[in-house]
Each structure stands twice: as C-alpha cells, then as structure tokens.
C-alpha cells in the first residue's frame with residue numbers, strides 16, 4: 001500500500017549548508033499493519049510524512065500510495081490518505097459535527113453519503129456526547145478525536161500519524177493508541193511517527209529506527225532485538241544511534257586524518273554513557 005524507495009530530501013541552511021534531512025530511505029507498509037518511525041528530534045520523520053502526504057516534494061527517490069506517485073499524482077494520493085498530527089487546528093466557532101462535515105465536503109462528499117459517514121464515525125469514535133460542542137469549549141481529548149474524525153471522514157485506506165500523542169495527557173494518549181489499534185483491525189494501513197520508545201513497543205507491528213535522515217534498521221521488535229543481540233529495545237535503540245554517530249564522526253575525521261576505529265570510539269561512548 002505504501003512503497004518508499006531511496007527517498008531523499010535535501011535542504012540548505014546557513015549553518016549546515018546543503019544537507020540530507022532524508023537520506024535514501026526505503027520501506028513498505030501493508031494494509032492491516034502499523035509501521036512505526038522512531039527517532040530523536042530532527043531525525044527526519046516529519047519530512048518523510050510530509051512527502052507521503054504530498055505537502056513536500058522529494059529531491060529524489062520514489063514514494064507511492066496505493067500505486068499512485070506522491071510527486072506526479074498528488075490528488076489521487078490525497079484521496080487515499082488521512083493525516084493526523086499533534087497540531088489539531090480546531091476552529092473555535094464550529095461544532096465537532098460541523099467541522100468533520102466541512103472536511104467531508106472538501107473531499108467532495110454529497111449530503112446523504114456524508115451524513116451516513118458522520119453518524120458512523122461519531123459512534124465509532126464515541127463522539128456523540130460532544131457533537132454540538134464548539135471548538136472553543138472542547139477538551140484536548142475532544143479536539144484530538146475531531147482531528148482523527150476529520151482525517152477519516154473520506155474513509156482513506158492509509159492513515160499517517162505524526163507525533164500525534166505529543167502534548168496529550170496519559171489518558172487521552174492511551175485512547176488515541178486504542179483508536180489506532182481499532183483502525184488496524186479494520187484493515188487500514190497506518191504509519192506512526194514518534195520519539196517515544198514505549199509507544200512503538202506497544203503499538204507497532206514493524207519499526208524503522210531513524211537518525212539523521214537514515215533508517216538505521218527496521219523489522220519487528222523481536223527481529224531487531226535478536227539481530228543486534230541487545231538485552232532490550234532501549235539498549236538496542238541507543239546502541240544503534242551511538243554506532244551511527246561514531247561512523248559519521250569517523251567519516252569526518254578520515255577527511256581530516258584523525259581516524260579512530262569504531263571499537264575505540266564506541267568504548268569511549270560507553271564510558272560517557
């Protein structure tokens with residue numbers, strides 16, 4: 001359903017010059033699967049998700065959703081995706097019902113079809129008790145549900161969650177993860193970015209660990225832990241990041257003739273940790 005091949009996004013800024021925010025990454029996600037992108041701030045997760053949702057154009061590489069290319073067929077891609085972030089951008093004066101309906105109309109849904117869909121969504125997401133509450137009076141949990149309903153209103157097969165639990169209290173975040181699991185059961189294809197390890201551990205079928213634009217490794221939780229012979233996921237995560245940083249600094253040192261072996265540098269890293 002989602003296919004990404006050698007995807008790259010280059011940026012330029014005053015401090016770093018030209019650099020790759022996304023550096024030749026590849027992965028696929030199937031229907032009925034939750035794929036987690038895990039990485040620290042600046043890893044490139046949002047950039048990948050913005051490319052998938054057609055907001056940004058890649059510098060090179062290919063990304064398709066249901067066979068449609070994000071660069072060449074953006075309208076077809078947008079019909080097939082829903083995007084949820086932590087920025088709910090709820091309109092103060094619209095009620096929950098009006099807001100989700102408004103997005104349905106933007107997707108070209110006709111009145112009868114839209115009403116049926118809203119009834120279904122509001123009961124599925126348990127939103128009926130606040131269907132007439134305006135945005136200005138909604139709790140954070142209500143706002144987050146509206147933003148999910150808005151992303152689901154046109155019944156897309158693919159859902160993209162970008163740090164969607166950021167800033168939510170524990171209970172609301174837990175409910176959101178529950179909704180995501182239900183969407184998987186309904187056969188949706190889900191991609192979920194976070195910097196919180198426990199979320200991917202609890203939720204994701206497969207995980208890609210991202211750092212400085214690259215996917216360092218990907219697989220199921222068990223595959224990752226086995227492959228790297230680490231005690232647990234946390235150890236594995238930090239050791240992958242530190243190996244990558246060592247390799248990068250060795251590359252730079254090599255240029256300046258100040259080369260250290262990976263083992264030597266890693267040993268130093270262990271002590272620092």
Ligand SMILES: Nc1ncnc2c1ncn2[C@@H]1O[C@H](COP(=O)(O)OP(=O)(O)OP(=O)(O)O)[C@@H](O)[C@H]1O
Nearest residue numbers: 011012013021039040041042043044045046047048
């Ligand atoms: N428009 C831009 N111009 C230049 N650099 C950018 C731009 N947008 C993002 N970046 C840089 O690209 C890198 C990846 O950013 P991105 O937002 O994708 O990371 P992230 O993994 O989502 O992290 P975060 O959780 O902090 O958003 C970062 O180094 C960021 O500073």
